Amino acid sequence: MKATFAVAAALAGAASAGSIHHRHAHDAFRALEKKNYDNGTCGCTTIYSTYYGEATLSFPEVPATTAIPTTSTSTPAPVTATSTAVVVVVPTPVAQTCSTTGVYTFPATTITLTESTTVCAPSTTAVPSGTHTVGGVTTVVTTATTVTCPYATVSTSEGVTTSIVATTTYVCPSAGTYTIAPTTTTVDKSTTITVPVVTTYPAGTYTQPEVVTTITETSTVVYCPFDIPGPTASTTAVQVPTTYPVVSATPVVPKPSSYPTASSSATKPKPTGSGGLGGAAGHPWGISYTPYETSESGGCKSASEVEKDIAAIAAAGVTTIRVYSTDCDTLPNVGSACAKHGLKMVLGIFIDAPGCDANNPSVNEQISAIKSWAQWDLVDLISVGNEAVFHGYCQPSELASLITKCKGEFSDYSGPFTTAETVNIWQQSDFSSALCGVVDVAGANAHAFFNTETDASQAGQFVKGQLDIVSDICKGVSGIILETGWPSAGNTMGLAVPGEAQQKEAIESIIKECGDKAILFSLTSDQWKSGDTACACERDFGCAKVLGINI
Template structure:
């Protein structure tokens, strides 16, 4: 029941008339197809001139006292805060409209508070009271205050994003619509963070699309083009401009992905040079965003001296961890291998901020770089759910690989089957 409905009902009650007459929603004599949302208080005109202002003020007070329930299912109140329970986590760079969904996806969360700190911060709470006055702060309480049962959704997982799957990808004329369609699809699954491999596509900044859609932050990638230093510089400039234009939207910038020897063609010293250039551009813009690079688990734990120098140049490092490619992985319980890989990286570089920038499991394909692990929809569902649950109980950020199958005709290469959706955006399993 809405606030205006209650206000009008109060006015009519004072006038002795208990009915509210809706404006008709009928078309050609048919019955209304939805609940009327506008009401005509016929009796209001009968109030005395002396009484009408007083009653109108009373009605307005009733409207303002209503606890509105938003689309995500939270009762919202303005200029209030919650001084009870424990602070489960805080997520900065968010709009208030993001907070309810974050709470719903977080185990134990019953309510949130939001204020403008650090570009907008959702403070997730384990209790829904007591509620106190607090100017500039808004709260939301999960409908029923039941929190998240921990059995569905995406948890704290981010998702790796690339538009190359899309049938309409391939030109500047279509890129904005492709990116917009994809981000809307990703949001509809419940994801609120993505990792990209490029900062722009055909000159279109992905950050522009994320800002327009709202509710999704990004770890931006800088793609390393062999023999095209000017293209790399364009990516760096776009990323720096996005960090300046949209405070809180860009959570990290990763220069390069699996591109140092023996699998990549860029020397470590060359990569360090581009990392420093990215930092310099951010400094010139007057903004601070962590900068690093993404490499395979194998390179991070190699003990190579050049890799140590690379780590020292980074604010954050991204590790791609794949139990799928480990011959000793038990497919029914792959998490111990994942944990072991992550711990090995942490042991090599104690105190360094580490994010898991890729992990996943394919649903098909017969050629898999020597891996003999099973590949099926049931297997990818199981691994996704295990990573989702892992993300809820650990502080390290995880970006699941990936959103869509790489191509519309994946063939036999299992690399094309890692998507939780096919190339057309159809879910392989319920999220």
């Protein structure tokens, strides 16, 4: 059965539902990045205390005394404690089943919570075939400490699956990034799975607006989300899962009918390998850039506008620009400006629909544009795909084949190739086994803001931890962070607070810890991005001001 999410449009009062796809916004129920540690390698002792509730949306009252066994393994048998479940109605997305095609209208619903409420709520994520580590809680510690937190999991008894809230304590001997109590699931084909998460809703009134949607496939489940009240002086915004989704990067804009052709001769190709990537320690290496207008309508910037942006970036000491695709004359306009001002480029081939090969018209067009442009002396790295496996557009083997094909197509380029995925995708055995042999560097997107246990001051430690993880996955292949940032506005996500001061603190922390190996996201804040998300922060990742870039 196919699951979709309906997003209520504030102005129109209705919206259509569509499959989860690569957007340039953080969906409230975007697949989460997870990490998997074995206690034998991290040196931690795990103490489990598990409490079972009666229903998916319930949070049990913990009894006064409970026996807590100690174990040194990561998957101990839980201890069941007698408890009384308090059933509450909370504003989780309302699941509506559409058995046939047609136009459906779902009426508005309002829920009022008189006090802060914590429940075990469902979240969904699209996964390819294979074994996946999901759930759990990710946290960063700066010293030897003990971390105690609730986490969500499921229990199956006599054919009935029940979401449960469990508490686990990690005793860790050193600083680092840890994922606590994840679970493992195996699927034989690409599908959408449901993962329970511990979610806290502050007191307030939540409204799920009326949704009108056209269903084109039978047996579709539509999830109608509630609007999230803004934080008040006494409450914080909804705390979504402790691990994070990923910022996207390219809007839908009109593509030019043709690409101007530059010289096709290669000049001074760089040596293959990942060792030369990056900048000076303690300084920002690169920033992501899209040549689109920042207004709600989007559209393409002119060559002179692009040149002005690139000149400002260069003046601020940033040395590399990451682009995501070839539309809006990216190659001739951004490339010419980079050549003029002495900047390097990370090129991208964008995959935003199933069809992970050069027979995909969009992919083939981008390959052709890059071959025609062929200014290889400007290129530090080529990234084939941005979260293409994460979003189910490619199987790992297909993506590996496409990278190999691109290497053949760009035969005059001898620099490194990669792809950009979240760390949890790199950790999947089918992905790493397929990609480690074809990439020259392991590219990861990592955003500390969506780890709700990480505040702005810890952003650098978190991103550095992600870099260390991905650097250890492929033997002899170093890692690189291709996207990371912090919003200047939006809703609070646990300990992650958006704001101009917090953005400055977070970006400076990232630069200090790993700025020489990270691409910051992004140059501008963009109104064409969606504002109807849990964090309400998608339009506010522009960090030019923090970096002293005058645009």
